[in-house]
Amino acid sequence: MIQIALADDHAIVRAGLRHILSKEVDLRVIAEAENGREAQMLAGREDLDVVVLDLSIEDYCGVDVLRALRLRRPGLPVLMVGQTPETHCAITLLRLGARGYLGRGCEVAEIARAIRTVHRGRRYVTPAVADQLASRAGDEALCPPHDQLSDREFQVFLQLARGTTIGRLADHLALSVKTVSTYRSRVMGKLGLSSNSELTYYALKNGLMQ
Incomplete structure:
Protein backbone atom coordinates (compact mmCIF):
# COMPACT_ATOMS: atom_id res chain seq x y z
CA MET A 1 0.00 0.00 0.00
CA ALA A 137 21.08 16.75 -23.39
CA GLY A 138 22.21 17.13 -26.97
CA ASP A 139 22.32 20.90 -27.09
CA GLU A 140 23.02 22.93 -23.96
CA ALA A 141 22.23 26.09 -25.92
CA LEU A 142 18.56 25.16 -25.73
CA CYS A 143 18.55 25.49 -21.94
CA PRO A 144 16.67 28.61 -20.75
CA PRO A 145 18.63 31.14 -18.65
CA HIS A 146 16.86 30.19 -15.40
CA ASP A 147 18.35 26.69 -15.62
CA GLN A 148 21.68 28.35 -14.75
CA LEU A 149 20.38 29.40 -11.32
CA SER A 150 21.30 27.50 -8.18
CA ASP A 151 18.52 26.24 -5.90
CA ARG A 152 18.85 29.28 -3.61
CA GLU A 153 19.06 31.71 -6.53
CA PHE A 154 15.94 30.19 -8.06
CA GLN A 155 14.14 30.49 -4.72
CA VAL A 156 15.11 34.18 -4.41
CA PHE A 157 14.14 34.77 -8.04
CA LEU A 158 10.61 33.40 -7.58
CA GLN A 159 9.99 35.31 -4.37
CA LEU A 160 11.15 38.61 -5.86
CA ALA A 161 9.04 37.94 -8.96
CA ARG A 162 6.02 37.53 -6.66
CA GLY A 163 6.65 40.97 -5.16
CA THR A 164 8.36 39.97 -1.91
CA THR A 165 10.62 42.74 -0.63
CA ILE A 166 14.30 42.07 0.04
CA GLY A 167 13.82 42.78 3.75
CA ARG A 168 10.90 40.37 4.10
CA LEU A 169 12.72 37.75 2.05
CA ALA A 170 15.80 38.10 4.26
CA ASP A 171 13.63 37.43 7.35
CA HIS A 172 11.94 34.46 5.70
CA LEU A 173 15.24 32.86 4.63
CA ALA A 174 17.09 33.83 7.84
CA LEU A 175 19.70 35.69 5.79
CA SER A 176 21.05 39.22 5.93
CA VAL A 177 19.67 41.87 3.60
CA LYS A 178 23.14 42.16 2.07
CA THR A 179 23.23 38.43 1.28
CA VAL A 180 19.78 38.50 -0.34
CA SER A 181 20.82 41.56 -2.35
CA THR A 182 23.87 39.62 -3.56
CA TYR A 183 21.63 36.74 -4.65
CA ARG A 184 19.39 39.22 -6.44
CA SER A 185 22.37 40.67 -8.32
CA ARG A 186 23.47 37.18 -9.40
CA VAL A 187 19.97 36.36 -10.62
CA MET A 188 19.73 39.61 -12.56
CA GLY A 189 23.09 38.96 -14.16
CA LYS A 190 22.37 35.37 -15.18
CA LEU A 191 18.96 36.28 -16.60
CA GLY A 192 20.08 39.51 -18.22
CA LEU A 193 17.44 41.56 -16.40
CA SER A 194 17.57 44.88 -14.57
CA SER A 195 14.42 45.24 -12.42
CA ASN A 196 11.96 43.27 -10.31
CA SER A 197 9.19 44.00 -12.81
CA GLU A 198 11.31 42.31 -15.49
CA LEU A 199 11.75 39.34 -13.13
CA THR A 200 7.98 39.08 -12.79
CA TYR A 201 7.46 39.29 -16.55
CA TYR A 202 10.15 36.64 -17.14
CA ALA A 203 8.59 34.28 -14.58
CA LEU A 204 5.12 34.65 -16.07
CA LYS A 205 6.36 34.29 -19.66
CA ASN A 206 8.21 31.07 -18.83
CA GLY A 207 5.35 29.54 -16.83
CA LEU A 208 7.31 29.55 -13.57
CA MET A 209 4.70 31.38 -11.50
CA GLN A 210 1.07 30.38 -10.91
Whole structure:
Protein backbone atom coordinates (compact mmCIF):
# COMPACT_ATOMS: atom_id res chain seq x y z
CA MET A 1 0.00 0.00 0.00
CA ILE A 2 1.39 3.40 -1.04
CA GLN A 3 0.56 5.96 1.65
CA ILE A 4 0.01 9.49 0.32
CA ALA A 5 -0.26 13.05 1.60
CA LEU A 6 -2.20 15.70 -0.32
CA ALA A 7 -0.96 19.28 0.08
CA ASP A 8 -3.31 21.79 -1.55
CA ASP A 9 -5.03 24.91 -0.22
CA HIS A 10 -8.30 24.08 -1.99
CA ALA A 11 -10.45 21.67 0.04
CA ILE A 12 -12.48 20.71 -3.02
CA VAL A 13 -9.31 19.74 -4.92
CA ARG A 14 -8.13 17.58 -2.02
CA ALA A 15 -11.55 15.96 -1.81
CA GLY A 16 -11.52 15.24 -5.55
CA LEU A 17 -8.05 13.69 -5.45
CA ARG A 18 -8.93 11.69 -2.34
CA HIS A 19 -12.01 10.30 -4.10
CA ILE A 20 -10.04 9.42 -7.24
CA LEU A 21 -7.27 7.68 -5.31
CA SER A 22 -9.68 5.79 -3.05
CA LYS A 23 -10.66 3.71 -6.08
CA GLU A 24 -7.11 2.38 -6.42
CA VAL A 25 -6.49 -0.73 -4.31
CA ASP A 26 -2.81 0.07 -3.72
CA LEU A 27 -3.13 3.79 -2.91
CA ARG A 28 -4.30 5.38 0.33
CA VAL A 29 -4.45 9.03 1.42
CA ILE A 30 -3.40 9.21 5.08
CA ALA A 31 -2.58 12.91 5.50
CA GLU A 32 -3.55 16.32 4.15
CA ALA A 33 -2.14 19.84 4.36
CA GLU A 34 -4.06 22.99 3.50
CA ASN A 35 -1.17 25.47 3.51
CA GLY A 36 2.58 25.65 3.14
CA ARG A 37 3.34 25.44 6.85
CA GLU A 38 1.37 22.23 7.24
CA ALA A 39 2.94 20.84 4.07
CA GLN A 40 6.46 21.32 5.43
CA MET A 41 5.51 19.43 8.59
CA LEU A 42 4.75 16.37 6.47
CA ALA A 43 8.49 15.67 6.47
CA GLY A 44 8.04 14.37 10.01
CA ARG A 45 5.58 11.67 8.96
CA GLU A 46 7.68 8.54 8.68
CA ASP A 47 4.67 6.58 7.43
CA LEU A 48 4.37 8.67 4.26
CA ASP A 49 5.50 7.29 0.91
CA VAL A 50 4.59 10.14 -1.49
CA VAL A 51 3.55 13.79 -1.20
CA VAL A 52 1.34 15.32 -3.90
CA LEU A 53 2.08 19.06 -3.66
CA ASP A 54 0.29 22.04 -5.22
CA LEU A 55 2.84 24.38 -6.81
CA SER A 56 0.91 27.48 -5.67
CA ILE A 57 -0.05 26.38 -2.15
CA GLU A 58 -1.07 29.10 0.29
CA ASP A 59 1.49 30.74 2.64
CA TYR A 60 4.56 29.56 0.74
CA CYS A 61 5.63 29.10 -2.85
CA GLY A 62 5.46 25.38 -3.65
CA VAL A 63 9.17 25.55 -4.54
CA ASP A 64 9.92 26.63 -0.95
CA VAL A 65 7.92 23.70 0.42
CA LEU A 66 9.67 21.32 -1.98
CA ARG A 67 13.05 22.57 -0.83
CA ALA A 68 12.09 22.22 2.86
CA LEU A 69 10.88 18.65 2.32
CA ARG A 70 14.11 17.80 0.50
CA LEU A 71 16.21 19.16 3.36
CA ARG A 72 14.25 17.44 6.12
CA ARG A 73 13.55 14.13 4.40
CA PRO A 74 15.55 13.79 1.17
CA GLY A 75 14.16 10.39 0.24
CA LEU A 76 10.49 11.39 0.31
CA PRO A 77 9.15 11.56 -3.28
CA VAL A 78 7.29 14.78 -4.10
CA LEU A 79 4.94 14.94 -7.09
CA MET A 80 4.17 18.55 -8.03
CA VAL A 81 0.81 19.62 -9.49
CA GLY A 82 0.09 23.03 -11.03
CA GLN A 83 -1.90 25.02 -13.52
CA THR A 84 0.99 25.42 -15.96
CA PRO A 85 1.41 22.76 -18.70
CA GLU A 86 4.15 20.24 -17.94
CA THR A 87 6.51 21.46 -20.64
CA HIS A 88 6.71 24.96 -19.11
CA CYS A 89 8.28 24.24 -15.74
CA ALA A 90 8.64 20.49 -15.20
CA ILE A 91 12.34 20.42 -16.01
CA THR A 92 13.10 23.21 -13.54
CA LEU A 93 11.13 21.46 -10.79
CA LEU A 94 12.86 18.16 -11.51
CA ARG A 95 16.19 19.90 -11.18
CA LEU A 96 15.08 21.29 -7.81
CA GLY A 97 14.29 17.82 -6.51
CA ALA A 98 10.70 17.02 -7.48
CA ARG A 99 10.17 13.46 -8.72
CA GLY A 100 7.53 14.56 -11.22
CA TYR A 101 5.13 17.28 -12.33
CA LEU A 102 1.55 17.14 -13.61
CA GLY A 103 -0.63 19.89 -15.02
CA ARG A 104 -4.16 20.02 -13.60
CA GLY A 105 -5.55 19.11 -17.00
CA CYS A 106 -4.03 15.62 -16.92
CA GLU A 107 -6.12 12.46 -17.22
CA VAL A 108 -7.36 10.86 -14.00
CA ALA A 109 -5.47 7.62 -14.66
CA GLU A 110 -2.23 9.58 -15.06
CA ILE A 111 -2.30 10.75 -11.43
CA ALA A 112 -2.25 7.20 -10.07
CA ARG A 113 0.38 6.18 -12.63
CA ALA A 114 2.60 9.12 -11.64
CA ILE A 115 2.31 8.31 -7.92
CA ARG A 116 3.30 4.68 -8.52
CA THR A 117 6.23 5.76 -10.68
CA VAL A 118 7.74 8.20 -8.17
CA HIS A 119 7.17 5.71 -5.35
CA ARG A 120 9.38 3.24 -7.22
CA GLY A 121 12.17 5.80 -7.13
CA ARG A 122 11.81 6.89 -10.75
CA ARG A 123 11.02 10.31 -12.18
CA TYR A 124 7.64 10.77 -13.81
CA VAL A 125 7.76 12.77 -17.03
CA THR A 126 5.29 13.09 -19.87
CA PRO A 127 6.43 12.31 -23.44
CA ALA A 128 6.67 16.04 -24.18
CA VAL A 129 8.98 16.62 -21.22
CA ALA A 130 11.04 13.55 -22.13
CA ASP A 131 11.55 15.06 -25.60
CA GLN A 132 12.70 18.32 -24.03
CA LEU A 133 15.16 16.51 -21.78
CA ALA A 134 16.57 14.62 -24.75
CA SER A 135 16.94 17.83 -26.76
CA ARG A 136 18.71 19.63 -23.95
CA ALA A 137 21.08 16.75 -23.39
CA GLY A 138 22.21 17.13 -26.97
CA ASP A 139 22.32 20.90 -27.09
CA GLU A 140 23.02 22.93 -23.96
CA ALA A 141 22.23 26.09 -25.92
CA LEU A 142 18.56 25.16 -25.73
CA CYS A 143 18.55 25.49 -21.94
CA PRO A 144 16.67 28.61 -20.75
CA PRO A 145 18.63 31.14 -18.65
CA HIS A 146 16.86 30.19 -15.40
CA ASP A 147 18.35 26.69 -15.62
CA GLN A 148 21.68 28.35 -14.75
CA LEU A 149 20.38 29.40 -11.32
CA SER A 150 21.30 27.50 -8.18
CA ASP A 151 18.52 26.24 -5.90
CA ARG A 152 18.85 29.28 -3.61
CA GLU A 153 19.06 31.71 -6.53
CA PHE A 154 15.94 30.19 -8.06
CA GLN A 155 14.14 30.49 -4.72
CA VAL A 156 15.11 34.18 -4.41
CA PHE A 157 14.14 34.77 -8.04
CA LEU A 158 10.61 33.40 -7.58
CA GLN A 159 9.99 35.31 -4.37
CA LEU A 160 11.15 38.61 -5.86
CA ALA A 161 9.04 37.94 -8.96
CA ARG A 162 6.02 37.53 -6.66
CA GLY A 163 6.65 40.97 -5.16
CA THR A 164 8.36 39.97 -1.91
CA THR A 165 10.62 42.74 -0.63
CA ILE A 166 14.30 42.07 0.04
CA GLY A 167 13.82 42.78 3.75
CA ARG A 168 10.90 40.37 4.10
CA LEU A 169 12.72 37.75 2.05
CA ALA A 170 15.80 38.10 4.26
CA ASP A 171 13.63 37.43 7.35
CA HIS A 172 11.94 34.46 5.70
CA LEU A 173 15.24 32.86 4.63
CA ALA A 174 17.09 33.83 7.84
CA LEU A 175 19.70 35.69 5.79
CA SER A 176 21.05 39.22 5.93
CA VAL A 177 19.67 41.87 3.60
CA LYS A 178 23.14 42.16 2.07
CA THR A 179 23.23 38.43 1.28
CA VAL A 180 19.78 38.50 -0.34
CA SER A 181 20.82 41.56 -2.35
CA THR A 182 23.87 39.62 -3.56
CA TYR A 183 21.63 36.74 -4.65
CA ARG A 184 19.39 39.22 -6.44
CA SER A 185 22.37 40.67 -8.32
CA ARG A 186 23.47 37.18 -9.40
CA VAL A 187 19.97 36.36 -10.62
CA MET A 188 19.73 39.61 -12.56
CA GLY A 189 23.09 38.96 -14.16
CA LYS A 190 22.37 35.37 -15.18
CA LEU A 191 18.96 36.28 -16.60
CA GLY A 192 20.08 39.51 -18.22
CA LEU A 193 17.44 41.56 -16.40
CA SER A 194 17.57 44.88 -14.57
CA SER A 195 14.42 45.24 -12.42
CA ASN A 196 11.96 43.27 -10.31
CA SER A 197 9.19 44.00 -12.81
CA GLU A 198 11.31 42.31 -15.49
CA LEU A 199 11.75 39.34 -13.13
CA THR A 200 7.98 39.08 -12.79
CA TYR A 201 7.46 39.29 -16.55
CA TYR A 202 10.15 36.64 -17.14
CA ALA A 203 8.59 34.28 -14.58
CA LEU A 204 5.12 34.65 -16.07
CA LYS A 205 6.36 34.29 -19.66
CA ASN A 206 8.21 31.07 -18.83
CA GLY A 207 5.35 29.54 -16.83
CA LEU A 208 7.31 29.55 -13.57
CA MET A 209 4.70 31.38 -11.50
CA GLN A 210 1.07 30.38 -10.91
